[in-house]
Amino acid sequence: AYKRFSELLPREERENLSARVPKSQILTLPELRANPFQHRICHVFSTSEDGDDSLSFEDFLDMLSVFSDSATSDIKSHYAFRIFDFDDDGTLDRKDLEKLVNCLTGQGEESRLSTAEMEQLIQNILEESDIDKDGTINLSEFQHVISRSPDFASSFKIVL
Secondary structure: OHHHHHOOOOHHHOOOOOOOEOHHHHOOOHHHHOOOOHHHHHHHHOOOOOOOOOEOHHHHHHHHHHOOOOOOHHHHHHHHHHHHOOOOOOOEOHHHHHHHHHHHHOOOOOOOOOHHHHHHHHHHHHHHHOOOOOOOEOHHHHHHHHHOOOOHHHHOOOOO
8 A cells, every 4th residue: 555655656755754645646546537526535535734635645545444345334434425525514415416416427418417307316315315304414314325225335445
């Protein structure tokens, strides 16, 4: 893991144990290059106080750990929730769900859902997941839905 991390650093930084890999370099990883959530993944795992979404080696290890086969479903669902919570407010609201659907279906005109289709899909998601009927999905509601989806852990995996 450290070899892979250090290869993302400029040569002169490779001996610096506190070096951070810029987001632009993290996004060059083949496993993230085509991932529709690549920017959110960097944001969620970064502990950068500068807000630049750079990763320390510990951040990189955390990311590898969550996406590994050995991570529990609870850990995976916790991080998936954080990645899908685009506004970082602790809930998945209609705007988060719309962004999530757009990430999954692509941004092109041919793959974009109509306003009516998007509204119906979001309504279906909320009916299925919003247990307390407050119009949002919180972490426990998300984890409840995920616990009923045995394929979730295998679909939320990146081999780095």
